[in-house]
Amino acid sequence: MKFETPAGANPTDQLKVLGRATSRIDGALKTTGKAAYAYERHDVVPNQAYGFVVGAGIAKGRITAMDTTLAKAAPGVLAVISTLDHAQPLPKSRFNTAHLFGGAQVEHYHQAIALVVADTFEQARAAAALIRTDYAREPGQFDLAKAAPNAPLVPGGKGKPDIARVGDFDTAFAQAPVQLDASYTTPDESHAMMEPHATIAAWDGDKLTVWTSNQMIAWGKASLATTLGIPAEKVRLDSPFVGGGFGGKLFIRADVVLAALGAKAAGRPVKLALTRPMMMNNTTHRPATIQRVRLGATRDGKLTAVAHNSTSGDLPGGDPETAVSQTQLLYAAPHRETFMKLAVLDLPEGNAMRAPGEAPGLMVLEMAMDEMAEKLGMDPVEFRILNDTQVDPAKPERRFSERHLVECLRTGAEKFGWSKRNPRPGQQREGRWLIGMGMAAGFRNNLLMKSAARIRLERDGKLTVETDMTDIGTGSYTILAQTAAEMMGVPLAAVTVKLGDSDFPASAGSGGQWGGNNSTAGLYAACVKLRGMVAQKLGLGEDAHFADGKVTDGGKALPLARAAADGPLTAEDLIEYGTLDKQYQQSTFASHFVEVAVDAYTGETRIRRMLAVCDAGRILNPKAARSQVIGAMTMGVGAALSEELAVDKRFGYFVNHDLAGYEVAVHADIPHQEVIFLDYPDDKSSPMKAKGVGELGLCGVGAAIANAIYNATGVRVRDYPITLDKHLEHLPVMA
Numbered sequence: 001m002k003f004e005t006p007a008g009a010n011p012t013d014q015l016k017v018l019g020r021a022t023s024r025i026d027g028a029l030k031t032t033g034k035a036a037y038a039y040e041r042h043d044v045v046p047n048q049a050y051g052f053v054v055g056a057g058i059a060k061g062r063i064t065a066m067d068t069t070l071a072k073a074a075p076g077v078l079a080v081i082s083t084l085d086h087a088q089p090l091p092k093s094r095f096n097t098a099h100l101f102g103g104a105q106v107e108h109y110h111q112a113i114a115l116v117v118a119d120t121f122e123q124a125r126a127a128a129a130l131i132r133t134d135y136a137r138e139p140g141q142f143d144l145a146k147a148a149p150n151a152p153l154v155p156g157g158k159g160k161p162d163i164a165r166v167g168d169f170d171t172a173f174a175q176a177p178v179q180l181d182a183s184y185t186t187p188d189e190s191h192a193m194m195e196p197h198a199t200i201a202a203w204d205g206d207k208l209t210v211w212t213s214n215q216m217i218a219w220g221k222a223s224l225a226t227t228l229g230i231p232a233e234k235v236r237l238d239s240p241f242v243g244g245g246f247g248g249k250l251f252i253r254a255d256v257v258l259a260a261l262g263a264k265a266a267g268r269p270v271k272l273a274l275t276r277p278m279m280m281n282n283t284t285h286r287p288a289t290i291q292r293v294r295l296g297a298t299r300d301g302k303l304t305a306v307a308h309n310s311t312s313g314d315l316p317g318g319d320p321e322t323a324v325s326q327t328q329l330l331y332a333a334p335h336r337e338t339f340m341k342l343a344v345l346d347l348p349e350g351n352a353m354r355a356p357g358e359a360p361g362l363m364v365l366e367m368a369m370d371e372m373a374e375k376l377g378m379d380p381v382e383f384r385i386l387n388d389t390q391v392d393p394a395k396p397e398r399r400f401s402e403r404h405l406v407e408c409l410r411t412g413a414e415k416f417g418w419s420k421r422n423p424r425p426g427q428q429r430e431g432r433w434l435i436g437m438g439m440a441a442g443f444r445n446n447l448l449m450k451s452a453a454r455i456r457l458e459r460d461g462k463l464t465v466e467t468d469m470t471d472i473g474t475g476s477y478t479i480l481a482q483t484a485a486e487m488m489g490v491p492l493a494a495v496t497v498k499l500g501d502s503d504f505p506a507s508a509g510s511g512g513q514w515g516g517n518n519s520t521a522g523l524y525a526a527c528v529k530l531r532g533m534v535a536q537k538l539g540l541g542e543d544a545h546f547a548d549g550k551v552t553d554g555g556k557a558l559p560l561a562r563a564a565a566d567g568p569l570t571a572e573d574l575i576e577y578g579t580l581d582k583q584y585q586q587s588t589f590a591s592h593f594v595e596v597a598v599d600a601y602t603g604e605t606r607i608r609r610m611l612a613v614c615d616a617g618r619i620l621n622p623k624a625a626r627s628q629v630i631g632a633m634t635m636g637v638g639a640a641l642s643e644e645l646a647v648d649k650r651f652g653y654f655v656n657h658d659l660a661g662y663e664v665a666v667h668a669d670i671p672h673q674e675v676i677f678l679d680y681p682d683d684k685s686s687p688m689k690a691k692g693v694g695e696l697g698l699c700g701v702g703a704a705i706a707n708a709i710y711n712a713t714g715v716r717v718r719d720y721p722i723t724l725d726k727h728l729e730h731l732p733v734m735a
Contacts (some may be wrong), residue, residue, distance in 0.1 A: 001525035001528065001529075001573055001574070001575055001576070001687075002576050002577075002578060003136070003216060003381060003437070003521070003575055003576065003577050003578060003580070003686060003687060004570050004577075004578030004580070005578075005580075006094045006186050006580070006683040006684050006707065007124070007217075007490060007683040007684075007687045007688075008683075010639075010687055010689055011486060011487050011489070011527075011546070012483070012486055012524065012615075012618075012622040012687065012689070014486060015314045015486075016486060016547075016620075017485040017492060017681055018479075018482050018483065018486045018597060018620055018621075019618065019619065019621075019622070020482070020621070020622075021416070021621065021622045021623035022206060022478055022482060022492070022532075022621050022623060022624070023478075023623065024470065024475050024477065024478045024624060025416070025478050025481055025492070025497070026064075026241075026477045026478070031239075031396060032072050032598045033172050035240075037195050037198070037213065037241050037242070037243050038195070038198040038199055038200065038201070038206060038211055038212050038213040038239065038273075039170065039196070039198040039271060039273045041200050041211040041434060043118075044202075044211055044238075044427065044733045045200065045202040045209075045269045045481075046151060046266070046696065047180065047264075047268055047269060047293075048200060048269045048270065048271050048665040049078055049112060049117050049118065049119060049217070049262075049266055049268045049269065049270050049271070050117065050118055050119070050120055050121040050124045050129075050270070050271060050272065051115050051116065051117050051120070051124060051212070051258060051259060051262045051270045051271065051272030052116050052118075052124035052125045053114070053115055053128075053254060053255070053258055053261065053272060053274060053275075053278060053282075054108060054112070054113055054114035054115070054116070054128050054131055054133075055109070055110030055111060055112060055281065055282055055540055056106045056110060056111045056112075056113050056133075056135075056182075056192075056713055057107075057133065057135065057162035057275075058107070058109065058135045058593040058651070058652075058669065059106070059108055059109040059140050059142065059346050059651060059652025059653055060106060060107070060137070060139070060140035060346045060652065061106050061135050061136050061137040061138040061343075061345070062104045062106065062135065062140045063083065063084060063104045063106065063133060063134070063135055063334040064104075064132070064134045064135060064136050064484075065085075065134040066082050066083075066084050066113070066114065066131065066133045066134070067093070067112070067132040067133075067678070068080045068082055068131050070127075070130035070131075070132075071127040071128065071130040071131045071421055072127075072481045073138075074116040074118075074123065074126060074130060075117040075118075075123055075434075076123035076126035076127075077116060077117070077118045077123065077124070078117045078118055078119065078266040078267075079115075079116075079117040079262060079265035080114065080115070080116050080117070080127070080131075081114060081115045081117075081151050081258070081261055081262060081265055082110075082113070082114050083101060083102055083104070083112070083113040083114060085102075085103030085104060085218055085398055086103055087103070088102060088103050088203060089101070089102040089103035089105070090102040090227050090228070090229075090391070091226055091227055091229065092224075092226075092227070093222070093224075093227055093251070093252065094250060095219060095223055095227045095250070095251040095252075096252070096349075096415055096517040097314065097315050097317055097318040097319075097349045097350075097351070097418075098252045098315055098348075098349050098498070099111075099252060099557040100112065100227060100252070100253065100257045101258060101261070102256050102568070103108035105374070105621045106135070106279070107315060107346070108315060108348045108349065108652070109281050109286050109347075109651070109653035109654075110277065110278055110281035110282040110653065111653055112254035112258060112282060112400060113129070113261050114131055114133075115135065115258045115261065115272070115676065116128045116131075117262045117265065117266045117268075117270050119667055120335055120437070121204060122726075123718040124196075128372070128524070130179035133229055137628060138404060138617055140345075140346030141313075141343070141346050141353070142344050142346060142347055142647055142648070142649045142651075143218065143280075143647070143649045143653040144204055144288050144290060144312070144313045144343060144511055145290065146284070146303045147313060147343035147344070147345060148290050148311045148341070148343055149175065150343075151311050151313075151341035151342060151344065152341060153339055153341055153344035153447075154320050154326065154339070154340040154341060154342050154670060155341070155382070158234075161285060162327065162339060163337060163338075163339040164336075164337070164338045164339065164382075164394070164697075165334040165336065165337050166334070166335065166337075166393060166394045167334050167335035167336060168306050168335055168360045169213075169306075169307050169335045169336060169361065170337075170606045171335070171336070172295040172296055172335035173294055173304075173305040173335070174298075174319070175298025175304075176297055176298070176304050176305055176322060177297070177298060177299050178294070178296070178297045178298070178375055178376055178509070179294070179295070179296050179297075180294065180295040180296075180367055180368060180371055180375060181292070181293075181294045181451050182194045182292070182371060182718060183290065183292045183361075183491070183637055183669055183718065184290075184292075184293070184364040184367065184368075184718040184719065185287050185288065185290050185291070185641070185718070185719045185720065186288060186289045186291070186360040186363055186364065186639075186719060187325075187644035187645065187721065188285050188286065188287060188288045188350075188644070188645035188647065188654065189281075189285060189286040189643050189644070190247040190279075190286075190643070190645055190647060190654075190657075190662055191244075191245070191247065191248035191279075191284075191285070191286075191353055191354075192280075192643075192659065192662060192664050193243065193244030193246055193248060193532050194243050194244050194624075195209050195213055195242065195243025195278055195641075196213075196273045196274050196275070196277055197213060197248075197249065197254075197255040197256075197273065197274040197283055197502055198212070198213050198255060198256040198271070198272065198273035198277075199211065199212040199213070199256040199257035199259040199260075199271070199273075199647065200212075200259065200269060200270070200271040201256070201260040201262070201263040201269065201270055201271075202269035202270075203260075203263055203264055203356075204265055205234075206230070206234055207234050207236070207608070208224075208228070208236070208260055208263075209232065209235075209236045209238065210224065210235075210238070210256050210260060210318065210531075211238045211239070211243050211253075212237060212238070212239055212255070212256045212259075212261065212328065213239060213243065213684060214225050214239045214242070214249050214252065214470070215242060215245045215247075215249045215250050215252070215469070215470050215472055215508070215509055215510040215511050216239060216249075216250050216257070216314070217237050217239060217250065217468040217469075217470060217501070217502045217506070217507075217509060218506040218509065219250070219467060219509065220237050220239075220251075220252050220256070220502075220503065221235050221236070221237050222500045223251065223252045224237070224252055224256060224257070224260070224445035226726065227372075228256055228257070228260060228261075231307065231663060231728075233364065233501045235502070235503050235552070235627045236500070236501070236503060236556055236677065237468075237500075237501075237502040237621070238452040238500060238501050238735060239470055239472070239500040239501075240470075240498075240499050240501070241471060241500070242424070242470055242471065242473070242500075242510070242708040243472075243660065244472060244473055245472045245510065245511075245564050246283075246354040246432055246635075247352035247353045247354055247356065248279075248283055248284055248353065248510060248700065249315045249404060249472070250351075250352055250509075250511050251351070251689055251690040252474075253274070253282065253284075254283075254362045255272055255273065255274050257273065257692065258272065259272050259693075261414070262416060270395065270505050271520040274661060276655035276657065276658045277657040280348075280363065280645065280654050280655055280658075280662065281348050281653055281654055281659035282348065282518070283348070283349075283723060284348070284349045284350065284351035284352070284353070284678075285316060285348060285349075285350060285351075285353065286321065286350070286356070286359070286360070286619055287313060287320075287656075288312065288313070288321075288382060289310050289311065289312045289313045289321050289323050289349030289364075290310070290312075290683055291308065291309065291310045291311075291323055291324075291360075291361070291364040292307075292308040292309050292310075292684050293307070293308050293364060293365060293368035293373045294306075294308075295368060295369075296335075296363060296585055297372060297376060299376070300408070301373075301376050301378050301382075301387070302386065302477060303331055303332065303387045304333060304334060304335060304682045305333060305335045305336070305339065305559075305596070305626060306327065306331065306333040306336050306508030307407075308323075308327040308335075308342065308361075308364075308365060308702060309324065309326045309336050309337075309338065309339050309341070310322075310323035310324050310340050310341070310361065310364075311340070311341040311342070311478070312341075312342060312343070312350065313340060313343040313344065313345035313347065313349040313350065314340065314343075314344070314345060314349065315344070315346065315347075315349055315350075316344055316593065318342070318349065318350060320340045320341075320342040321350065321356065321357060321360060321578070322340065322356065322357035323340070323357055323358075323360045323361035323362070324340060324357075324361060324362065325357045325358060325361065325445075326336040326358045326361050326362055326365065326443045326444075326699070327365050327391070328394065329392060329393065329443070329445075329585065329587065330365070330441065330443050331369075331384070331387040331388070331389065331393075332387050332393055333387070334370065334389065334393075335394065336394070336566075337550050339689075343568070346652050347383065347511060347647065347652060347653075348653075348654070349476050352412075352511070352512075353651055354632065354635060354694075354695055355444055355513075355632075355695035355696075355699050357699045358399075358443060358445075358695070358699045359636075359639070359695075359698050359699060359702070359735035362440065362441075362442065362443065362699050362700045362702070363639065363640070363702035363703050363706070363720060364703070365501050365703070366441060366700055366703030366704070366707070367703045367706050367707060367718065367720060368708070369384060369440075369441075369511075369564045370438070370440070370703070370706075370707040371716070374423075375391070379423070380415045380439055380707070381409050381410075381412075381418060384405075384409055385406050385409055385410070385442055388405055388406050388519040391585075392404055392585045395638065395661040398583070398584065398585055399584060399585070400586070400587060401446075401580075401584035401585065401586045401682050401685065402615070402617065402680050402684075403587065403589060403615070403676055404589065404615040404680055405443075405589040405591070407613075407615065407678055408441075408589055408590055408591040408613040408614070408615050408678065409439075409441065409591045409613075411437065411591070411613045411676060411678070412592075412593050412611055412612075413439075413593070414590035415417070415611060415613070415674070416437070416439075416593040416609070416611045417675065418437065418439065418562050418593065419435075420437075420574040420710065421437040421709075424524070424709075425711050425712070425713065425716075426712070426713055426715035426732045427483070427715035428598070428601075428712070429734075431534060432599055432600050432601055432734065433596065433597040433598065433599060433600065433734045434598045434599075434600050434713050434731070434732065435595070435596070435597050435608075435653065435712055436595070436596055436598070436708045436709060436710065436711030436712025436713065436714040437594070437595050437596075437706045437708055437711055438593075438594050438596070438703075438705060438707030438708025438710070438711055439591060439592060439593045439594070439644075439704050439707065440591075440592030440701070440702075440704040440705065441589070441590070441591055441592075441700055441701035442588075442589060442591065442612070442696055442697075442699040442701075443587060443588070443589055443590070443591055443696075443700070443701035444513060444588050444692070444695050444696045444701055445586065445588065446514075446517070446581075446586035446587055446588055446617075446682075446685055446691040446692065447512050447513075447514040447692075448507075448514070448517075448518065448577045448581050448586075448685070448686070449518045450508065450518075450521050450522075450572060450574055450576050450577070451469070451506075451507045451508035451517075451518040451519050451521060451522030451575050452467065452505035452506055452507060452526075452572065452573065452574035452575075452576065453465060453466070453467040453469075453480075453505055453507065453522045453525070453526045453573070453574070454466045454467065454504065454505050454520070454526060454571070454572040455484060455488075455523065455526045455527055455530050455569060455570070455572075456459070456486075456569065456570045456571075457530060457534065457561075457563060457564045457567050457569040457570075458564060458568050458610060459561065459564045459565065459567070459568060460561060461494065461549060461559065461560050461561030461662035462490070462494045462495070462496065462659065463484050463485075463488055463494060463495045464495075464496045464497075465495060465496070465497045465498065465514050465523060466498045466501075466504040466505065467480070467498075467499060467501060467504050467507045467519060467522065467523065468499070468501055468502055468504045468505065468507050468508045468610075469497055469498050469499050469500070469507035469508070469510070469515065469519040470509060470515075471500070471510070471639050472510045473630060474510060474515065474624070474694060475624030475627070475628075475629075476497075476499060476510065476515065476516070476519065477497045477499060477517075477540050478621055478624060479516055479520055479620045479621050479624065480519060480520060481497050481522055482497040482501075482620065482621060483520045483523050483524060483527070483533050483620075483688070484497075484523060484527060484668055485556050486528035486548050487523075487524060487528070487546070488527060488530070488531070488560065488561075489545075489546030489547040489548060489549065489550070489551070489560065490549055490560065491709060498577045502602060505522075505572055505574065506685065507519045507522060508522070510643060512571045512692075512693075512695065513692030513693065513695040515692075515694075515704060516584070516690060516692055516694075517617070517686050517688055517691055518619060518686065519577065519684060520574070520686075520690065521675070521686040521687055521688050522574050522575045522687050524575070524686075524687045524688060525573035525574060525687075526571050526572055526573040526574075527571070528573070528577065529534075529571040529572075529573045530569060530570075531544070531546060533563070533571055534551060534563040534569065535553070536544075536564050537563040537569065538551055538555065538558050539556070540553035541553045541554075546560065548700055549561070551563070555716035562573040567573050575687070580684045580685075581684075583684075584684050586684065586685055586691070587681070588614070588615060588616040588617070588692060588693065588696045589615040589616075589696075590612055590613060590614045590615065590616075590696050590697070590699065590700060591612070591700075592606065592610075592611070592612050592636075592700045592701050592703075593609075593610070593611040593612075593704060594609065594611075594696075594704040594705050594708045594710055595607075595608040595609040595610075596608060596632070596705065596706075596708040596712055596733070597712070598712045598713050598727075600731055600732065600734045601726060601734070602728070603724030603725070603727055603728035603731060604724055605641055605705075605722065605724070606635055607669065607670065607671055608671055609671055609672065610633055610670075610671065610672075610673045610674070610682070610701075611673075611675075611676070611700075612629050612633060612673070612697055613675075613676045613677075613678065614676070614677050614678065614696055614697070615673065615678045615680060615692045616678065616687055616690075616692060616693045616696055617689055617691035618679075618681040618682070618688060618689040618690045618692045619677045619693070620688065620690050624679060625675075625677065625693050626675045626677075628694045629673075629675045629693055629696070629697030630697070631695055631697070632695065632697030632698035633673050633698070633701050634670050634673075635664075635665070635698050635701075636697075636698050636700075636702050636704075636705070637665040637670060637701070637705065638663070638664045638665040638699025638721075638722065639698075639701075639702045640701070640702040640705035640706060640720060640721060640725070641665070641705065641722055642663040642664070642665065642721050642723070643662065643663065644656075644662075644720075644721050645657075645662065646661075648669070677693075683688040702720065705722070706720070706722055708720055709727070712728060713730075713732065714732055715727040715731060716733060
């Protein structure tokens, strides 16, 4: 099905099943431990051996020798694979920046250099410790601040300039009566998902099956085939349950490659999981940024000039953290300038993490907007409303498909009690606590991707849905079941959803908050085809109505199951998109409001209240959507207050590479969180009229917290995370 014109009235508009707050159909499996994750797939293949990965002990250089003699002779060891067994690194897929295995060159700390396979995990781990490796260390770049001054501009690509300009920023900024020019930093961050990168691999002749933890099955299958040098049709990925990914499992990592190599070498299926230090240094992370924002405005608060630039770092051939992207679209101003610089760093690979670009970009832009509002003597909410735009500022002829940011801001201010905020910082106190409120706007683009699904009407009238879509804790099983139930007129219990298998039709996968909208749209297309098949089978018209397990046309009503009396009916289709996303700017919007308390004696920050108001098209399942948003808000608390991968700038690795040293927010840190969804289905997005919220819920949270801390204390901290040492000595004196 090609989606080329705005969606008109269709069966999804009935909202009998869709749009309802529905508990996750996989919830019982999760809470009883029956939802088996990759490492727990004990029953999929017998005689599984255990693998343990060895990581490089240097960040840059060469391996000159590796002695595996003792490891091979250790009890229970079945195979030892060394990176030196391969004269050249294994080929990279288009999604990997660093090589995953092979060759003597070390590109980053904890790059996989060996695998031990043994009968038990303990034997594999003990034998791995017996491997002796000699290195020739080379000097590397590990300090973003030091590399930033010489970092080159990121090429614009496809004819775009390296510096995106609209109007004449320099002149407009110089002439602006009110100006802000400030620099900010955000740190390296880890995905820190609960489930590790893990894989079980088994060969059947020349065919490979991997039970792995991966967000994007079709990408993973193609990448693994490329890396191993085998045909894609010989590879199967299976990942029905993923215990968190946040972008860290968009692409294959060393676990799946080494499990496959280990299984081949040992002649047995091999299972392995990366340890937490390996997850943080071997896999990907969100890169640190150094950002500068310049704002110019008239005295009545109209922005005339906006500039935002960001510098980040990555391995050679890597990509920048696109922290300026939202600044090109969020606020109106006739004169604009944005650009990025990318330094070559020899740290572990930087790549996508939940809301890449917008998350760190809004942490900065929305703090700058707060600072500018104060300079102007304006309320921060009203300042943002005054500078709203309904068109792409660089292309005024291109309107937003749906944009209700102003309503997000006004609704949030009213519900949160924003009018009670004291605009003078450091004035509200409760005993030893300094109290403050902060807010920020949220923004994330709507991404459209081709997605396919298969649906089968069984003889008993029940439905089976098959697609390689993944459920990374987002509720994919449930919204896909809701879509099938709505389209085919059956109760939710009559739908079985099967996910995560590369033998199923290729979906959009999970990432970038594109999964829900695109995967359900692909299933919608398959359902439209099945409805036509059913109507034809029953001798009914193409406009037949499907409800309550019956198909009705005129005065004729027949059981849905009758269409499959001679055997199951199967329909498969996909959603493909035309140019609506080119004709209209498609984005999602939010407002975030936070109240904090800062201990005037210790500088410790406590979050007291949080509210998000989201404008994200039709909400397919408000219960699951709220869960996504509050999870993202929680991640925003960690980013604002505690999360930072500390870089050892001598040796090039992340020191705090476990959950003891890398501090994520926990339940005790989080108060009640309120989420409000505005009801504005977007008919230009897809037949589902949905968009996404999984990343929008994070975008802007960090800045709202930072702004609340400033309102509480009067101390502006521009370097995240805002730990107590950064403002303690400047806090107001308590009487």
